[in-house]
Amino acid sequence: MKFRTFLRSPLLHFFVLGGLIFGAYRVISDDPAPVAANRITLSTAEARRLADQFEGTWNRAPSPQEMTDLMQAWALEEAQVREAIALGLDRGDPVIRQRLSLKMQFLSESGAALLAADEATLQAYLEANPDKFARPAQAAFEQVLLPAQAEAARTGIAALEDGADPADFAGPSLLPSRIPLTAAPTIDQMFGPGFHDALAGLSLSGWQGPIQGSYGRHLVRISERREGILPPLADIRARVEAEWRADRAAEARAKLNQALLDRFQVSLPGAGEVLAR
Amino acid sequence: MRLSACLGSTGIVIAACWSLPAMAQVTTDAGTLDPARIERFFNQPGYSPYAAHDYPMRPLWGEIHLHTSWSADAIAGGTRVGPDEALRYARGQEITSSTGQQVRLSRPYDFMMVADHSDSLGVMNGVLDGDPNLLADATLKGWHDGMVAGGDAAMAVVMDMITLQGLGKLPVAITDRDVQMDMWRRMTGIVEAHNDPGSFTALIGYEWTSNFGGGNNLHRNVVYRDGKAKADMVRPMTTYDSDIPNRLWDWMAMYEEATGGRILAVPHNGNLSNGLMFALETPDGIPIDQAWVEARARWEPLFEVTQSKGTSEQHPSLAPADEFADFEIWDKGNLNVAPKAPGMIEFEYAREALKRGLKLEAEFGTNPFKFGLLGSTDDHTGVSSAEENNFWGKFPASEPGPERATGNAFDMDGRTVKDWQLGASGLTAVWAQENTRESIWDAMKRKEVYGTTGPRIGVRFFGGWDFVAEDARRREPALVGYGKGVPMGGDLHPAPEGAAAPSFLVAAIRDPFSGNLDRIQIVKGWVDAAGGMQEHVHDVVWSGDREPGADGKVPAVGDTVDVENATWTNSIGAPELIAVWQDPDFDPALRAFYYARVIEIPTPRWTAYDAAYFEGAEFPAEAPMTVTERAYTSPIWYTPG
Numbered sequence: 001m002k003f004r005t006f007l008r009s010p011l012l013h014f015f016v017l018g019g020l021i022f023g024a025y026r027v028i029s030d031d032p033a034p035v036a037a038n039r040i041t042l043s044t045a046e047a048r049r050l051a052d053q054f055e056g057t058w059n060r061a062p063s064p065q066e067m068t069d070l071m072q073a074w075a076l077e078e079a080q081v082r083e084a085i086a087l088g089l090d091r092g093d094p095v096i097r098q099r100l101s102l103k104m105q106f107l108s109e110s111g112a113a114l115l116a117a118d119e120a121t122l123q124a125y126l127e128a129n130p131d132k133f134a135r136p137a138q139a140a141f142e143q144v145l146l147p148a149q150a151e152a153a154r155t156g157i158a159a160l161e162d163g164a165d166p167a168d169f170a171g172p173s174l175l176p177s178r179i180p181l182t183a184a185p186t187i188d189q190m191f192g193p194g195f196h197d198a199l200a201g202l203s204l205s206g207w208q209g210p211i212q213g214s215y216g217r218h219l220v221r222i223s224e225r226r227e228g229i230l231p232p233l234a235d236i237r238a239r240v241e242a243e244w245r246a247d248r249a250a251e252a253r254a255k256l257n258q259a260l261l262d263r264f265q266v267s268l269p270g271a272g273e274v275l276a277r
Numbered sequence: 278m279r280l281s282a283c284l285g286s287t288g289i290v291i292a293a294c295w296s297l298p299a300m301a302q303v304t305t306d307a308g309t310l311d312p313a314r315i316e317r318f319f320n321q322p323g324y325s326p327y328a329a330h331d332y333p334m335r336p337l338w339g340e341i342h343l344h345t346s347w348s349a350d351a352i353a354g355g356t357r358v359g360p361d362e363a364l365r366y367a368r369g370q371e372i373t374s375s376t377g378q379q380v381r382l383s384r385p386y387d388f389m390m391v392a393d394h395s396d397s398l399g400v401m402n403g404v405l406d407g408d409p410n411l412l413a414d415a416t417l418k419g420w421h422d423g424m425v426a427g428g429d430a431a432m433a434v435v436m437d438m439i440t441l442q443g444l445g446k447l448p449v450a451i452t453d454r455d456v457q458m459d460m461w462r463r464m465t466g467i468v469e470a471h472n473d474p475g476s477f478t479a480l481i482g483y484e485w486t487s488n489f490g491g492g493n494n495l496h497r498n499v500v501y502r503d504g505k506a507k508a509d510m511v512r513p514m515t516t517y518d519s520d521i522p523n524r525l526w527d528w529m530a531m532y533e534e535a536t537g538g539r540i541l542a543v544p545h546n547g548n549l550s551n552g553l554m555f556a557l558e559t560p561d562g563i564p565i566d567q568a569w570v571e572a573r574a575r576w577e578p579l580f581e582v583t584q585s586k587g588t589s590e591q592h593p594s595l596a597p598a599d600e601f602a603d604f605e606i607w608d609k610g611n612l613n614v615a616p617k618a619p620g621m622i623e624f625e626y627a628r629e630a631l632k633r634g635l636k637l638e639a640e641f642g643t644n645p646f647k648f649g650l651l652g653s654t655d656d657h658t659g660v661s662s663a664e665e666n667n668f669w670g671k672f673p674a675s676e677p678g679p680e681r682a683t684g685n686a687f688d689m690d691g692r693t694v695k696d697w698q699l700g701a702s703g704l705t706a707v708w709a710q711e712n713t714r715e716s717i718w719d720a721m722k723r724k725e726v727y728g729t730t731g732p733r734i735g736v737r738f739f740g741g742w743d744f745v746a747e748d749a750r751r752r753e754p755a756l757v758g759y760g761k762g763v764p765m766g767g768d769l770h771p772a773p774e775g776a777a778a779p780s781f782l783v784a785a786i787r788d789p790f791s792g793n794l795d796r797i798q799i800v801k802g803w804v805d806a807a808g809g810m811q812e813h814v815h816d817v818v819w820s821g822d823r824e825p826g827a828d829g830k831v832p833a834v835g836d837t838v839d840v841e842n843a844t845w846t847n848s849i850g851a852p853e854l855i856a857v858w859q860d861p862d863f864d865p866a867l868r869a870f871y872y873a874r875v876i877e878i879p880t881p882r883w884t885a886y887d888a889a890y891f892e893g894a895e896f897p898a899e900a901p902m903t904v905t906e907r908a909y910t911s912p913i914w915y916t917p918g
Contacts, residue, residue: 098355
């Protein structure tokens with residue numbers, strides 16, 4: 001039974017067929033068989049590279065046994081890779097193709113990684129892209145979440161206006177009662193979208209509101225507010241440079257892609273032609 | 278349940294609680310409250326409870342498990358989004374996905390870790406970095422100068438390279454593998470550029486992807502506390518080095534010793550490990566020993582409990598009494614969809630492992646499975662997406678489109694897992710004082726983190742010996758929580774004289790973008806006197822005026838989901854829930870753990886959003902259209918004194 005399963009195995013068919021094709025090729029091919037094709041040699045320098053790699057990972061040199069194992073593993077990998085290439089297993093493999101494509105992308109971007117930008121360039125880039133670098137507005141405030149009933153809300157407002165401590169009557173909540181100077185997006189994350197914008201319309205004097213958030217209506221008392229600003233270049237130079245460089249890399253990638261395509265006469269069938277079949 | 282009654286389903290928690298006296302003497306399970314004792318924590322003269330908290334007012338949100346085009350399996354699947362764009366997206370910028378669609382998060386993350394597989398990748402790039410040995414060669418020197426000049430000059434260099442290569446005239450030096458670029462350093466450089474302490478933390482990390490024995494998922498994400506300088510000193514461990522987890526721990530110890538840095542590892546997908554994730558022997562068959570137990574406890578303080586390939590909290594067959602256990606379960610097989618044998622599931626799920634850890638602690642003196650819980654996506658698209666209405670799939674093939682209604686997420690020789698089984702799941706909340714690598718990592722190390730299935734549900738969980746019902750009525754639960762107990766991830770202090778049983782303060786607030794809360798549960802696990810592993814899921818606070826049934830279970834909250842239109846209303850459930858709960862079955866002689874599970878009301882699952890949006894999306898009848906999102910806190914442990 002087992003042997004019959006083995007005979008039916010696609011892998012067996014693959015190797016037998018492969019062997020036949022190779023045999024036939026050897027017979028009909030005019031090329032002399034390459035002399036060194038069946039020799040796998042690792043130079044000391046290349047073996048040293050395996051040792052270095054090991055050392056880079058483990059922070060120590062491999063032991064003699066480990067070195068032997070590394071080299072044997074390398075030899076097996078080399079034999080497998082050679083045979084796989086000979087069998088054409090690399091062709092049409094999406095992993096290999098994409099990996100090569102990625103390497104070309106790295107190559108195209110590597111120029112940008114080395115670019116140094118002068119102050120004027122970065123300053124201009126900063127000014128041209130305020131959205132990327134602006135620090136959001138901030139606000140510091142206290143808040144009380146009002147009960148749903150209108151009556152209780154009025155009581156709450158009156159009590160606060162009389163100087164009551166919100167802690168005296170506010171219920172338990174994970175919403176912080178006092179929010180230190182906090183960026184607008186964080187405020188919106190805590191109280192719901194648009195909450196900071198609603199705060200921005202209020203003055204800095206006393207309890208105000210109610211304003212609507214995701215959990216209901218809040219009374220708020222704002223103690224400090226800072227407008228969003230575009231920080232000076234000196235404060236965020238590294239970030240501006242990184243963004244500027246990322247833009248350059250994207251440009252370089254697009255250019256190289258085009259230049260690569262230009263090296264070839266690309267002929268593709270029309271989409272309609274393909275889909276019609 | 279007086280408190281749950283005050284947290285009505287009308288939408289405003291505080292409503293019915295408005296008139297509660299702030300400081301009444303009450304008798305509780307823990308005895309009669311002494312107001313003077315509470316004064317220790319509240320309203321002391323001249324002491325503002327609001328000023329200068331040293332605890333954070335909100336958790337930081339993010340994830341630690343996203344793959345980009347730098348992962349071989351991702352790029353093979355068509356992923357075009359690299360780590361730089363993935364981090365931009367995490368910061369809230371709009372990017373273009375691999376399928377050419379515009380995508381943006383509902384709200385930015387506070388932190389992010391790209392965790393590409395650690396296989397190295399070489400490019401003939403040494404020349405570009407200005408290696409002096411190479412610049413001795415005139416051609417290479419010219420190339421280097423051209424690259425530095427940038428723009429068209431750099432372009433000309435690349436084209437020149439290609440031309441010379443085509444002619445077989447490439448300088449020998451450049452193909453020398455010694456000068457190949459180190460992928461890792463490039464990655465850490467990109468991450469470093471996005472790290473913005475105080476507003477956005479980009480953590481350095483990678484995934485060590487062991488599929489021991491063929492698809493048995495033993496994957497770990499390695500999280501660095503350190504920046505580029507230290508991370509670059511040592512190459513990441515790959516599975517070519519070893520696919521045995523304890524070898525990874527050896528490597529981690531070596532890293533810390535060599536660099537003075539700190540790292541931790543987070544395993545994931547126990548559900549796809551075919552019995553290996555929490556096994557009592559190493560994958561290569563060696564029974565665990567003292568050194569193994571101590572190493573695992575040291576290096577793996579957390580477990581990723583939920584992600585796109587299923588949730589690994591607890592399997593329904595192991596917890597028949599837990600009506601919420603059957604959640605996004607993937608139990609067909611391992612990563613190769615190789616089927617499971619009986620007895621495997623017991624070693625795959627977090628709750629089971631937490632219980633087994635207590636037994637092992639009795640045996641070894643150290644609990645190897647004393648882990649906290651977090652969630653992350655494991656998306657391979659460069660797009661971290663755990664939102665039901667903004668789900669970008671696991672691979673480009675499962676990015677939004679009508680095809681994913683019927684497509685296969687995994688297809689191994691006809692053994693398939695369908696795209697609709699993917700979960701829009703996995704997010705982590707970290708109770709860190711500051712938004713920095715150090716502060717976030719430290720919170721992870723002390724397990725003061727929790728995981729959710731996507732929504733940003735706020736959860737506080739404290740354990741102590743003298744929490745009383747009154748504590749749940751304080752305006753600032755965190756203040757009393759830290760004052761009287763330990764937070765999630767901690768160990769209960771030794772019981773004070775006369776203490777009957779531990780008590781817990783637990784509070785949750787809904788995601789302002791998502792559904793109301795159904796209930797908070799506390800999951801207790803323990804080992805009984807006969808060595809049997811036990812668990813009990815307690816409903817501790819819930820919305821509305823539901824009464825527990827004879828079995829002690831609170832009835833279902835209901836369902837407002839309109840599947841056809843993918844909408845729901847928050848007319849059921851509560852926006853906030855808070856309670857103090859005392860263990861009614863406590864035995865001081867037995868080891869135990871407690872963690873909180875917060876359940877949302879049903880909301881539309883991503884499949885419902887797809888069905889409503891794509892005309893041609895024909896989901897099979899078995900595809901679920903609603904989801905009960907949830908949060909899982911890290912446990913608090915009790916060890917007999």
